[in-house]
Amino acid sequence: MNASLPQSAWQSLPENFSALQFPVMTQRRPLTGNTATVSVSSDAGVLHARVLLNCYAREVAMQEHQLAVRSVASTRSLPPALRHYTGQVLDIQIPRLQSRICVGVRHVSVTGNYDYTTEIFLQDQQQVWRVAGWDVIAGIIIRDLSQREGTPFNQDLQQQITESVATMQHLLNAQADRQKPGQQSALSGYIASEQNLLTGHPFHPTPKSRSGWSRAEQQQYSPEHGASLQLRYFSVPADWIISDSLDGKDTAVHLQQLTAHGLQAEEGRVVLPLHPWQADWMLKQTRIAEAIAAGEIRDLGCHGQHFAPTASIRTMVAEDATAFLKLSLNMRITNCIRNNARHELAAALTASRVYRQIKPLMQMLFPRFHVLEEQAYLSLSFPENRQNAARAHKEIEDGFGLVLREGLAAPMAQGITPHVCAALFGNGMAGRLQTAALIEKFSHRHGLSFRQGLQQWFQQYAELAIFPVFYLLFEKGIAFEPHMQNSIVGLAEDGAPCSFFVRDLELTRLTPKGRALLKEQFADPQAISDIHCSDDAGWTRIAYCLLVNNICEVIATLANGNHSLYLELWACLRSTLQAYLAIFPHPEAARRIQGLLSGEPLPVKGNLLIRFLKQADRKAAYFPLYHPLGVVNEISAVA
Known part of the structure; x- marks a missing residue:
């Protein structure tokens, strides 16, 4: 296959980009086992600084035409450390702060998918260059946006970036202690893929921000630590339950079959699962404490089969891959508090019902394409909120919300x-x-x-x-x-x-x-x-x-x-x-x-x-x- 650019396009590229001496992915022995043990970097700060630069380049510098990729010879006033560099230089102007960023990259990327090859250098108002770590990059980006938007410095974002860096470093350090698995099955290979996202979204400012977890909880619940855990079960009155399913089957029965918890619900009651961390969070809430004291809610403890958390942290895959269980977590992960709002549960099931109407056509036209159906959902409503649109305890009610999703056992069997x-x-x-x-x-x-x-x-x-x-x-x-x-x-x-x-x-x-x-x-x-x-x-x-x-x-x-x-x-x-x-x-x-x-x-x-x-x-x-x-x-x- 041969692809080429028109002459005018070639002329617009840096003059020596073709002189780059970086190879294509070279021939190597096939990998075996879980590639989570492959070292991507020992320094989360370096990786995070590059992620922040990714975000700023796409969303601000590109939009304001303050970014260019040039050869060393074509870049003015280079940092001393880059003067003998042979690759390309990403040059970002920050005029609001009279500052500038330079960093080596492997090639031009119109879409901003840069491969960084050097440390990041920052030039300040006095024209002095210095190596900039993640904290300096984060500070200057937030200061620049504060000036642009006319808002105070966003300390919350600074703190979330700090948390993200610390979590990422913790995950990277822990990789050395993870045992390399031998030959993997399709299921173990799939779970390894879900649990191998060490650095997270490459264009998100806080890809590993998880507000509210201690290091011990990280170790216990994070997919990157290879977590596997039992769910914690609660017995609640059946008339508190809100649920729906594609096949009309009782969602509680679906859950009992999936989780194999072995618990028998008393007449008029339902047994429902929570993520163990979410269960601890629930027990600290006044409304739940009152319900437990009154005997309305009963804590049944951890039971049943183990589940492996996937990349989203709150979604679990069953031991036999027959289903996923998307649970609620009342904690901020990257952007949002990850509880399952009632309208989101209904929307997921509605989408599955819509797709089912055309699923036979899609299977005929695209037999290798699959949509994993949301098969059922369950949530909770306290009696005092049944007629109250304001929902005084919405956060707690949504914290019980869950979705039962189609699994991957069938394609694995093929x-x-x-x-x-x-x-x-x-x-x-x-x-x-x-x-x-x-x-x-x-x-x-x-x-x-x-x-x-x-x-x-x-x-x-x-x-x-x-x-x-x-x-x-x-x-x-x-x-x-x-x-x-x-x-x-x-x-x-x-x-x-x-x-x-x-x-x-x-x-x-x-x-x-x-x-x-x-x-x-x-x-x-x-x-x-x-x-x-x-x-x-x-x-x-x-x-x-x-x-x-x-x-x-x-x-x-x-x-x-x-x-x-x-x-x-x-x-x-x-x-x-x-x-x-x-x-x-x-x-x-x-x-x-x-x-x-x-x-x-x-x-x-x-x-x-x-x-x-x-x-x-x-x-x-x-x-x-x-x-x-x-x-x-x-x-x-x-x-």
């Missing part, structure tokens, strides 16, 4: 090995080494060079992910959230992508076209209202989650600092989008895709700014993100 996408892409060196091993295996099996195998591997992944998700949006009006943590790739025995799964449906939205799929019996009017969105909002959701948060990270991981390969993968993506249009020439699809191929930007979510402004996640702004699709040549499909 020989498919699932991996959460975030473990392979955007997960630092651990993800890159594991992906390289998969591609090396695939290439060897099919008699391909490593580079040929890599291109074919990416094409298969892109088609598996893009075709069904675009079809759902443009033909049916359904917009899921297929970002890295919500996407699972199924791997065949030869290491190739063979299936694609989307999970976590609570924020599914329907565009005007999709509203025809709603039925009155699906949910209450509020849940139906919440699931609506405009065509523009639906496209923004898919373009960001799938193309920016997912595909951009895949390309950056596979290119591994090689710029010519980076452009070839973008050319392959261009051809994949053209192929979709050839098969499904919907007018709206043509408008959106041809826009991208003509250079229209993608939308990127303002994760840094939403945290700085202390706003709800649903109010996040989206900014234009430019990309190479408009300047790379189309290619023939990889043979």
Whole structure:
């Protein structure tokens, strides 16, 4: 495969980018065991400083045209330590503070997916250069945003960044003590992928912020520590329960079968599970203490089978992978307090009911695409709140909320090995080494060079992910959230992508076209209202989650600092989008895709700014993100 840029585009690139001496992912022996033991860095501060720079570059510097990537020879007033550097330099101006940041990067990245190769250097108002650690970078970013927005310095964000760095360092240090497993089953390999996200979201200012957990609780409950835990059970009056299920079956019966807790509910009562930390939190709440004192709620202790926490921390996978259980945690993890609000539970089930109507069609058109259904939910309502819309104890009631989700046992039984996408892409060196091993295996099996195998591997992944998700949006009006943590790739025995799964449906939205799929019996009017969105909002959701948060990270991981390969993968993506249009020439699809191929930007979510402004996640702004699709040549499909 050969992809090239028009002459005008070449002229706009730094003059010596092709002189970079960084190899493609080179041939190496296949990895064995859990790649969580691969060292990505011993210094969380370095990693976190780069994450903060990622956020600031995309959301602020790019938008204000204060960013450039240049050769050393073309960069003015370099830090002394970079004067003999042979790579490219990311140069960010901060005019509000009369400051400047320079750092070495492996190649140009229009989308801001930089590979950093040096320490970060900050030039202050006196034109003096110094190495800037994460705390300095965090401080200058918050100060700059404070001046821009006319607001006080955000101490809360500074504290959350500090917590995130400390947690990340704790996780990295603990990796040396984790025992390397031997041969893994599909299930243990999948759980390892969920528990291998050591650095978190590469474009989030606080990727490992977990307010409220002690170090002992981190060790006990964090997926990165390989946690496995029993749930804690409570007996409550049956008339306090609010629940629904796809098949009409009692949710409590579903839960008893899944958890094997062995507890018998007395007549008129229901046994429900909580995360053990959540149970301790509940027992500290006055309303729960009163209910226990009155005998209304009974603490039954920990029982039943063990569950492994997935990347989201609060979602558990069963020992046999037959189901997931999404529990509530009344603590802030990255953005939000992670309890399950009642309207979110209803929306998740509504989304599953909507999808069921077209599931046979999707299985016929895209047999390797799967949506993990939200099969049932359960929550609690105190008697005094039944007729009270204000819900005096909403936080506590929602803290009991849970969702029962379809598991992965069936595809595993068919020989498919699932991996959460975030473990392979955007997960630092651990993800890159594991992906390289998969591609090396695939290439060897099919008699391909490593580079040929890599291109074919990416094409298969892109088609598996893009075709069904675009079809759902443009033909049916359904917009899921297929970002890295919500996407699972199924791997065949030869290491190739063979299936694609989307999970976590609570924020599914329907565009005007999709509203025809709603039925009155699906949910209450509020849940139906919440699931609506405009065509523009639906496209923004898919373009960001799938193309920016997912595909951009895949390309950056596979290119591994090689710029010519980076452009070839973008050319392959261009051809994949053209192929979709050839098969499904919907007018709206043509408008959106041809826009991208003509250079229209993608939308990127303002994760840094939403945290700085202390706003709800649903109010996040989206900014234009430019990309190479408009300047790379189309290619023939990889043979």
